[in-house]
Amino acid sequence: MRPRDFNLLCVGVGGQGVIRTLQILIWAAFLDNHTVRTGETHGMAQRGGSVEGYLRFGTDVHSPLMPRGYAHAMVAFEPIEAIRRVEFAGPKTLILVSDHIIPPPSVYEKKENTYPPLSIIRSGLEKVSKNVFFIKAHKMAEKAGNARSANVIMLGILSGMGSKVLPIKRKSLLKSILRYVPKKTHKVNNIAFQSGIEKGISIRGDFK
């Protein structure tokens, strides 16, 4: 079924490939003949700040801006960045978090600026949505052959969780991934995508 609008949010830190991930998703959605719009952070993105990208697609989409509380999915490449943009999530939003921590420099400024434990971050996110999943994306990517393919692991999980979670055809997603990653990494990314899919299938039953 083609959605009227599907809202997806990618968040992370400059340099993590947030925008590239969004680019892969938008091209895949395009291959599925959707109307698509994105809004992206650029300019300061390589300066280690928070980066976010908004993707909207469907049959009835005009603006790149989605209403807060109405994201269908949020993909976070860094745990506290999920908290920073949690206002876009609602009770059913899929919140997929890579557990790879990048402490911001402000943690060194004063004692109060501590990086919260993952368990606290998880329970915070669970206050907002019942669909919070933490993923060892880096470990999985290393196993697949390259830590840099953590993004593809996350995409594989989205796809593995089924078309309710991400209404984009798996074939289109893979086609798009291979379009945007360097040729010499195609093999690694194929493996990463498959291992993500397997993981996604294994947790899809927990999606409420």
Next chain:
Amino acid sequence: MKSNVKSESESDNLKDIPYFSQDNTGKKGILFGNEAIARGLLEAGVQMGAGYPGTPSSDILPTLAEMAKYTESDIQLEWSVNEKVGFEVAYAGSMSNVRSVAVMKHVGLNVAADSFMTAAYMGARGGFVVISADDPSQYSSQNEQDNRYYGLHALVPVFEPSSPQEAKDMIKYAFQFSEEYKTIVLFRTTTRLNHGRGNISLGEIEKLDRRPEFDWDRTHWVCVPSNTRPQRKRLLERLEKIESHADKFPFNSLRLSNIKIKGKKYGFVASGIAYATLMDVLSHFELMADDFTDVSVLKIGMANPLPKKLMKKLLLNVDYLLVVEELEPIYEQAFKMLAFELGISKKIEIHGKEKIPQIGELSAEVLLEIIGEIIGKEFKKVKIPQNIVKIPTRFPQLCPGCSHRHTFYALNNVAKKIKKKFINCTDIGCYTLGQYKPLEVGDTGICMGSSIGLANGFSKLMSDEYPVIALIGDSTFFHTGVPGLINAVYNQNDLLVIVLDNSSTAMTGGQDNPGTGKSLTGKEVTRVLVENVAKGCGVPPENIWVQDSNNLPELEEKLEEAIKAQGVRVLVSRHVCSLIEMRQFRAKGITPALIKVDPEKCIGCQICIKKFGCPAIIFDFETQKARIDQIQCRSCKVCIDVCPQKAFYIDSNN
């Protein structure tokens, strides 16, 4: 449903031949807003383009330059030294009857305004479009000025697109329009348009290949009052003519509805991204779809002059009008004035800024709430528990290995050593981030070039008490710093200009500038050196220092000398931007040296973290030792000189 989408095949290599550089009329794809604009410029047959980088406009000219390589068109493109020069370079193209474009961010038009305001009188010969990329919410800017006002101010038409596709089509049309009415067109975009992707269908590339012709009519092109007085009259007539055709403007549209909702007929007005958001909201409440509309909507594609006839039709059709515009109340005021002229201001309710925020970009849920309330339909706002987890802030910061950090760190050390506080007037660039912790270097900053101007002023009042320092980047120095320096020499002001020369226009993505020795089109060109400029401006040679920013001991020594000296001084602290240096390493196959921390020597004093603050240095709270995040480290080796315990070292075993 299968549409006949001709998408790009997988085998096309994006890097080699971007599909949007070639004709490919009718081909569908996805383009980034700025790419769509560049494609529109190519389709319009533009032959000349100039500008200065500025987020969110920076990628337009480089994209066009890249595309030009794959077409047979000869397009003259350059990074100009600043927006004013860029405007003039491009305008000379229009004067010579070729289609030309000047590209800048919103505040760039302030710099170009002197030329813009009078060129508006003279109008266009070859189609002339000025792109102004505005930045509501100040994602990457010092203010959020609404440049639609510049159109009202200069009496030139303002176009505003609402999607990448429309941006492409509209800018192509803008050149035709400019030539038809002999007017400059101001093409106003906002960040969400420039920095967002969307569906696109490519149009035909017009190959004009006009031969540039100089126009010898000096009564038209020289700005003496005897010429410009009659031109002002013609300017007003031109605008009047455009206004009389504005209801036929292809990007304006009016949908009328006679349906009453709870006894009232509602109308909405919007332009740009706000229009796109309005469409989503109306669709959310099922008030509008392709085949029906329960409310009246005026879409504005030309913000100046406004389509009075369409506005009148709308006003006479509705009981309640909501003007949905981001930032300033331009349409709102126009509607209120028109309602007054029509004598219906008592009959119709017109709402604008008392409902729609005047600050920042208009967000979807805010508009959902406002419109829901107006039409009596509830928008179920999702309530988010506030502050569910306290998290540390993550501001943008100077990169690992950034040469600016080294200069600021050295400056702080000198201040401590000579027991003086400096007035540090900073400027616009990556180095503005030096004002954040832990460096906190930078006390004032207004706009491009303001560091030297302000330092001139402060030095007149208090250089006895505080050394007055201007901190300015290489590109900013060339942009608007030089006049301030000449001013200091001429007026004998006592100040030190530190040029933070990372040989790049870094904050906007590392574009070239006069100091890099490379042009927009990748040509090797004469490198303009800051120290030579300083010398030419009359700074005495003994008051000019040039120093590698990554040699900390020498940098501190030279800084101290420069600060203690008298008169106008210039210190060039030079080291290429670390992002670019990494790319250079990669291209040359150089493996950067591996830097490590010896845990035996590290005493956990955290000077490297709390005073220096390189993001590649991580403090392990458990072991109370510093370590290096090798993924982030760019091997500048400066931490070796920062650490008093000499705990950092080059691991030569690797």
